[in-house]
Structure formats: C-alpha cells, structure tokens
Amino acid sequence: MKTIRRKYLSLFVAETLLVMLVVLVLFNAAMYVYLDRSARKELKAAFSTMQVLVERQLMISAFSDDNTDSALQGLSAALTASRLSGSIKFFIFDESFQVLFPRQTSGTLLTETLLEDIRGADFDAKAGEVIRAGNTTYFSGIPFEELAGIKLYIVFAADLTDSREMVYALNWMLAAVMLVALGIGFFFAGAAAKGISRPLQRVCAQAEEIGKGNFVPVPQEQSLREIASLCKSMDEMSARLRASDQAQRLFLQNASHELRTPLMSIQGYAEAIEADLGDDPKEAAHIIRAESIRLNALVGELLTLSRMENSFDCKPEALDLAELLSEYAYRLEGLAIKEKKRLIFETGVGSVPVTADERLLWQMIGNPASNCLRYAESEVEITLSLEDGTAVIHIRDDGPGFSEADLPHVFDRFYKGKGGNFGLGLSIAKKAAELSGAELSASNGPKGAVFEIRIKTDAKARVS
Template identity: 30%
Template structure:
C-alpha cells in the first residue's frame, strides 16, 4: 500500500475512534443533563402546586377537595403520606398507582428514577407544608420522552460529525498528498542516481525534514559523481603510470634478447630496467598502502605522540636530501604539544609533505607546530614556485603530479592518513613564496 493511502487510512481510523468515543460520552452526558433539567422543571411545577395547596387548603380534607384542580393539570403525580406510607391521591388510575407502589420504594427519598413495567420515570419530590401533614407531592415524567429528545440531539450531532469527518478526510488527503508528492519526486531522482544519470538529477520543492533529506540526496549525488570521475581518472592515471615503465622495460628486454645493443648499451639498458622496476615497485607499494588506508581502519594504532619528537624524526630522515640540495630547513615547535594518532603513519604523512617541499624549494623549508583555537596546527612550507591554481583543487587526488613530482601518490597518502587520524589537510600559498601545507588536529 502506498504511503499516502496508509496515512489517510491511519488518519481516518483515528478520526473514527475519536468520534465514536466522543459520541458515546456525549450520548451518556446528554441523558444525565436531560434528567437533571426535567427534575428541575418538575420541582418548579411541584412548588407552584404546593404553594397553591398551602394557600387555599390547610387540612387533609381541604386537599381532597382540590383533586379536581390537580386532575386538570395533566400531570402524573402522587400525594404520598409519609406517616402512613400510603398514596393519599394520584392523577393516575388505581391499578397504575398500585403497580408503582409495588415496584418502587416510596420511602426512599434518594431514588430519583422509578420503574413501572418496562418503562422508567424521572421523579421529583416536594414537601407539602406544614410538614405535620406528612404529605409529599411526587411528580413523574416518562423517560421515553427524554430519550426521544436525546435521540434527536444525537442524530443532529451525527450529521455534524459526518460533515466534519468528510471535511477532515478531504483536508487529510490534501495534506498527505502535499507531503507524499516530494517523496515520490525524491524516488524518481534516486532512480536517476541508481542509473548514474547524475546530470539529470533535479532539485525538488520541499520543506522541513523532507527538504533536509532532499539536500542530502543532492549532495550525495554530487559526491558520487565526483567519486566516479575520480575513479575513472585514477584508473587512467594508474594505467599510464604503470604502462610507461613497463614499455621501457619491454623495449630494453627485447633489444637485449635480439642482440641489437653492444656491450656498453646493453649494460646501460640493464641499469634502466632495474631503475624502472624499482619505480614500479614503489608505485605498487604506495597503491597497496593507499588501498589499506582507505579500506582497513584497523591498520591504525593511535597513541599519544610528542610533537617535538615527531618533528625531530622528520628532520633526521630528510637530512640526506636537504644536504644534497643544499637548502635550509627550519623547525619551530611550541612546547608541550601532544597528538593522538598512529605515530608511524603520521610520520609517513609528514615525510611525504616535507620531501615534496624539499624537492620544490629553492633555498629553505619551514616546519611549524603550534596551538590555535583549541587545535594543533602543523605547517610545512617552502620558497619554491608554488602550486598552479588549476592544480590546487586536485592536488590530493591520486596520480596528480606537479612539476618534479614522482609517483603522484604521496599527497594522496598524506591526506588519507591525516583524515583517518581525525584531522584535515589544506594547501595554500606560503609567506615564503611557495606552497604551504597545513595539517589541523582539533582538540
């Protein structure tokens, strides 16, 4: 069943339950109210009659003479003698009077509903003054009359409920349709994403949580599109990076096999082959490492690291290349800075950034570690030519190389390590004139 029908069915069921309970409560209350109102009216009539009796007739014999007057009132009533527990006078026949007297306790003043046959009667009792007479005027009204009023009221109430329910169901259909329509449109957009038709994905109009879901789906679509494009670029670059050394190796191997090189060229060819094999090995090792960093979180073993000791290790391992290029490397590490990360992996990431800076530097490289706004920031910068503006958005992608780059995987590995360690890495322009890489770990 569609969501819209489910919502309409749930709302209609809830509405019916509420209306049923409300109708039952009103049905019960209205009868009680009618009984109370009828008793009030009977009491008013009875008090008027008692006042007339008290004014004109003072003795029991006088009251007997007033029977014609009571008979003319078209009321169902008894004059009850409490002293003798007997009906002194009634406007009803003697048979009916005897039936009432047998079926009900006239002495019980708390009983407001009497029975006769299959019918019930509402009663009201008024004492005839003076009380010494021991007489009470008891007036009755059949419950059937009240039930007719009750049923008429409930029928009209049912008509009102019916009209209100119809209006509520129509409003429910309108609102659920307004709610479900964006979901149906989202389903269509998800189908496009499933078929990889990213360029055809459209934004939809929605509000509230559905708008947030729509925004997330749109962002997911863009991210998937970027990811698939990056994967295509990755495979293209990977095939190119692997094919070039393989072609070189194949060329020299076939030349040596076919004896087309002299002894000197053959020895040179073997050296080139060894160099290309080492290059292939380095590329493959870095690809394997990058795959592990992306897919195996358990390869990380985070622990507390002293930032000063970590930078000293970076300086020690890059010193041979620094001396070879005759450049100056400076470090500035604030005191008492501790990181929580995998020391070996983070060292690898910083070495990749530092080696990259050394290769592009003209005369100096700077490493700075400091705290700012509850974050530890590590910067590696150089005074080289910097990074081209069109290359900056893709610099951390795999096999993206700048000038003098090697495998094109070093910065991708650095980013994977930093992000897996809970940090972020950015690139920008250095105050020294070259590139500046910034690694941020939030405390």
Template identity: 30%
Template sequence: MKSGVFRRLLVTYILIMTIIVGLLSVLMSQYLKVYFFNNKQKDLTNTGRQVETQLIRYRRGDLTKEELEKQINVIGRVTNSRIIIVDGHNSGAAIADTGLEDDLETILKRVLDGEKVIKRQQYASELNSYVVVVGIPTGSAESKGAILLFSPVYEVAQALRKVYEVIWITAAIALVVGLILVWITSRRISRPVIELSRMAEQIARGEAVPDVHGMADDEIGQLTRSFNYMKNRLAETDRMRKEFIAGVSHELRTPLSSVRGFIQGILDGVICDDDQEKYLRLAFEETNRLTRLTNDLLDLTKLEAGVIKLNKKEIQLRKLIDDSILTIRRSSGKEGFTSIVTVTPENLSLKADPDRLKQVLINLLSNASRYTPDNGKIEVEAKLYGSEVKILVKDSGIGIPDAELSFIFEKFYRVDKSRDSSAGGSGLGLSIVKNLIELHGGSITARSSAGNGTVFEIILPQ
C-alpha cells in the first residue's frame, strides 16, 4: 500500500512535470527561433530601404556609380550582409554585385516581377553557408529593378544556441527542484492515506486505535474526520453489542434457570405432588416473562434497524389516555392508585400512530404503577403549545436518584442493580419508548429525585 500510493503519485507528478517543462522548453525555443528570424528579416528590409534611398540618389545623379558602390559596401559591412542591386535603367545589369547563382536567379525573376521575396534559409554556395534572403523590387513598370540582401544564418544560429542553452539549463534546474518538491508533496499526500489504511487493518484485527488529529481542512482532512467518526461509531456499536449480549444473557439466564429448576425438581420427585401446581404456575409466569422479553427485544431491534413504519392517524388524546390507564388497571390487577387525567383543550388531537403511542403510554403508566405505592397518585396531563403537544406522566412513587436519571433510557438499565425479576419489566421498556417517540419526530425527558416521584415529559409535533 505504502509503495503503491507513493509510487503512483510520484510517477504521475514526474510525468506531468516532465511533459510540461519539455513542452514549454520546445515552445519557447521555437518562439525565439521565429522571433530572431523575424528580427533579421526586419533588419534586412530596413537595410534594403536604405539601399533604395541611395539608388534613388544615384538615378538622380547625386551619386556616381563608384560612390554608390562605396555606400553599399559600407552598409553591407555595417549590417554584415551581402547586397546585390539590379537596376532597370541599366538593362537589368547588377550595379553593386555580380555573379548570381542559378538558384538565386529564380528569386531575382520573382522580385523583378514586382514580388517582395523573403526566404529564411537559402543555401549560398559562394558563402558556403545558409543565408536569409530578402528581395525588394525597385523602379517603375518601364524600368524594373531589384535589391537582394543576404545575411548568414550562423549569426542567428549562434544567438539561438546560447538561448537554447539557457532554456534547457533552466528547464533542467526547474525539473530537479520540481522533483524534490514532488517527492515531498507525494509523501505528504500519501502519508495520511497510508496511516488510515494501517489503522483500518488494526480495527479489522480488533485492535483499539486512537483518533487521527492534525489534518488540514481539505479532502484528506474530511476523510480523516469521517474515519474517526466511523471508528468511534464502530467502537460504540461494539460496546453496545457486548452490553446487549450481556444484558440478554442475564435476562434469559434467570428465568430459564428457574424454569429448569422447577421442572427438574418435579421430575426428580423433590417437589411433592401438593406443591407441583404451585411451581408449575411459577414456571408459567417465568415463561410469560421470557415471552415479554423476546417481544421487547424484537420491537427494539426493529426500531433500531428502522424497519418499523408508522401508521399515522388523527387521534383524540383523552380517549387514548383513558384506554391506556384502563389497560394498566386490568393487566396489573392493581386498583389502589388514583389516576388524574387533564387534557387542554379537551378535544385535543394530534396525528400519530395510535397503537405505538398507546404502547408508549402503557409502558410509562406501567412503570408508574409498579413503583407507586398503594393509594398513590398517577397523573397524566396533555397540553397544546403552539404546533407541539406536551404530554406529562407524573407519579408519586419512590422516584429515581439523580445519579441514575441520565441512564434510564439505556437498554437493560435498571435503577435496581440486583435486577430482581420480582420488580417486573425487562429493562427495555424505556428504551423502546424513547425510540418510538423519536420515530414520531418528538422527544422525551425525565425529571425525578429519590422519594419524590417521577415526571416523564413527551413533546410531539401535532
């Protein structure tokens, strides 16, 4: 992984830099070559205009032929060029030079026809080198003439060679410096990816790894934060899984051990015939407890997996609360508490799943009934606050200590650490309640203190 990511980044950057630097060097070289040749052509053209001026003076009689040749020679030495003048007034004879080569005669004919000719490279055997040729037509239609200027290419070539050396040396230095920077950048980019890969392998092996810190606010940093979040979520899920398994094991072990003991006692004859019905009833109660625990586990699993869908309807809160209290009285057989129901306004309704909301109320009322002594009071209050409905379930029971209050919605959590099944419940009821309320888009909180009763507050969107 390390060599793969680092090598791919390094090779990719090197290829990109080499292509860019090479392309820029070639383009710069070609540009300068064209630039130098164009300047040479402009210089020769300007020289040709100077020669034409002297030729006009010669035609006017201001200069003799010898003076013209002298002027042309001076101009040629100064500009390092060879100059040929063909004067139409002298029947096309060369005034300032003679001996045109065959390949230059074609150029001369084109110039005499009135065409300005520029050739960047033309071999001149007399000079034994390549030259830049500029041909300028002169005279009138009746007496056509031409000025031909030749300048060696080696001057331009020498200048270009020096420029090429500078360009390629600069390119080489830039490439070396770039390679060093690319190596550093590749290491910097690949290091967090390699580190995350190594940590992912450690997590896969079940090892604990710390959070990764100090990343920049870029895509790599975002990847690191996502990795930290995923790692912590996995750790939390694993912790919850272990606690869940431990809780389920504990909850199942006690009733199963009891049922097994009762049946074993009856089979071994330890329990006499008169007591068998009593112990069979106890075994039946334990199997009912196991059934409730299994149903709660299934409900909680479905809720946490998000597979439970709500069937929302318009429901009257007063009727739903009364039905829930009646259900608790019948199922618990406990009539010794006073129930008070207050709904404001009395026809208060909301859109919710009636079965799931009744399940919430029954769970809360069952807890209130279980931990409220005889002749105690259970009060249910529902009010409308703007677009929300607040439901309060209060009891005058034994209450919950402050230190325990923040844990009561966790799975299998009981304030009674002994987990005595005589108190009833599986430790899943409040966790189910919380999930159902949140599935409705609401929230639930609890307020209590030891000996002063408990208040559960539900807020639901109407």
C-alpha cells in the first residue's frame, strides 16, 4: 500500500511528464505551422521580386551569352544576401527540364528528389503556386520565353533545413529546462507531501492510543486548516470517549452496588432462615420479597434503558395527548395514595393530537411524575397547555426541589443527590424524550421541583 508522500509524488511526476509532453507536442506543431507559413510567404515574396529581374535579364540577351550567365550569377548572389531569404535559390530549366542555370548544381538545393518533384510539377497550369517537396523544401515556378524564343522555366526553391535544426535545438533546450523544473518541483512537492504525511502520522498514532483506551488529548496541528480541523475533531472525540468511559465505569460501579445491596440482604435473611435464626421467619420472608421486587424493578430499568440505547423499535402512532394524560393520572393515583400525596391534573385545552410512541410517552411523563410523588410534601400537579403548536406539560411538586449542585445531573444514571436514591427513572425519561423528538428539562419552581416536557403537535394526526 502506497504512502501519501509516495502517491503524491507519483501523481506529481506523472502529471508533470504529461504536461511536458503536451508542451513539446504543441511547441513542435506550432513551429511546424509557423515555418511552413513563413517559407511559403518568403518564397512568394522572393518570387515576385526576383521574377521581374530575371525575366528582364533574359529579355536583354540570349541565355547562351556569357554576360547573361554572369548577370544571373549576380542575381543569385543578391538573392542569397538579400533580407528576403538567404535560403532561397532560383534555377532555370529548358523545356525538357534540363538544368540551364546554374551550370554547376553540386552543393545546391537541387537534389535528385527535388529534381523529380520539379519535373512532375505542372508549371503551365499552376504558375507561381508554392509546392512542398519533402520535409524541408518548397518550390515555385513559371514558364517563360527568352529573347531567342526558347521556352524556359524559372523555378525558385527554399530550404528549411537550418530552421528545422534550430527547432531540434530548441526542443533539447526546452526539455532540459523542463527536466530542471521537474527536479525543483519534485523537491518542493516532496516537502509539501511530507508536511501533510507527518501530521497525519502523528494523528494516526494518537488514534491508535485512543483505540487502546488511552483517551489522551490530541496535540493540535496548525500547518494546514484541514489537518487542524481533523485534530480538533479527534480531540473532541477523545474527550467524549473519555467522558463516556468514565460514565460507563461509574454506571457499572453503581449498578453493581445497587444489585449487590438487595442480593446481600436476600442472602443474609435466607441464611438466617436456613440456620433457624431470628424470631420471626415471616418478617424475614417479607424483607426477602421486598428486596426481590426492588431487584426486579432495577433489572427491568436496566433492560429498558439498554433497549432504548441499542435496538428500540419505535412505533409512532396518532394519539390524543390530553386523553393520555388523563389516563396516566389515573395510573399514578395508586402511587399517590401509597405515598399519601394528592395528585392534581388540569388541562385548559381540548384534544391535542400528536404522533408518538405511547410506550415512550409513558416513560417520559410517568417517571418524572413518580419522582415528584416520592419527594413532594403533600401534592403534585400535572398541567397541559399549548404554545405555538407545541404541547407543554408541567409536572410540579411542593417538595424541597433540587439543589444547585444536583440540578445539572438529575438525568444522569444512578445519580444520587442530597437525600436522593440511586436510580434510572429520570435517565430513562430523558432517553425516551430524545427518541420521541421531544424536550425534557428540570428546574426549580417557586416551591419544589418542576419538570417541563415539550412535544410538537400534529394537526394531520387522526386519533382512532
């Protein structure tokens, strides 16, 4: 498996080489087009300028005159030295395309290949047209009759060999410059890749530590914004895992304590009965039964909370909250009688349609109400009202309320406040509210504790 640095450098080299290749191809294509157009343009310019001079010289005297040959040599030298083009030469052929001028063709542009192309050209039909011969040679010609009436052909030819060699040299120079740039870019790309991979390696090392259960703070990297964001997220995750781990340890500690207390009581009284100790076996049996009920309730709460946090199958349905609250108040009446408290239920609204899971509604309303009945001095009040399409339920008692230190922890598992008992009821109510999309909060009223539950109403819900 490749490292980030290796993959980054591989991509950089591949992309750079591809760009270099494209640049070289485009450069050569552009130079090819430029040289082709320049050769044709220069050939036409030289042709139009020198044609008149050559024709004039041939009209003055017959081609066989020595003076004419010398004059044409001078014109050829002038063409070579002119600003028009030093690579353009002209030739004169007879009607059978035998070379008449220059007398010596060795060392000139007139190769056998060019001569064959010239002989194959139709200058009578295409007089003055620029024709390409091979990769580096262009020519153009016209028919002409000299003073003695002999038909001649004047042909101008341009050679781009020097220009092509210059392009080849430029290619090598351009390739060398690109290779130097590639080397410099490779160095800086390697440094940039290292600047990315090293912080990530440190983050990976921290992630391994977190995976081992060492929820240490993650050092912050400020080299890149994305890495800084990753380090911040990792640090926040580590903090949450650390808090969750501590909460789990505390939960297990408190749960084991809560389970051990009734079990030890049951074991002690069972051993006393077995050894025929104690004055009243019925009293011991009564305590064993009470502790068993308490133990069963605790296990039930543990199972309920576990289902809610892992695989609770939420089944929302259309419900009338006002009607349900009335039913819940009737259920709680038995506990109120047992606790010798008065339960008051008031609603100033009619039907309140909501869409929710009835099991969750009972947990989020019944558990806080049971808590209030346990700590109230004389009465508990449950009210229902509407605020901007939201059903608001208040459960109030006239007890001592929550202390400022206990208030942030009332929904924590097995939290024991001042004068309170370990339990999971309020934690279950909070989780039920979260699963239902409702809001559950606790505060202190003018006298006693106040639980507030907010549930969105659903006007489309049809209560059966």
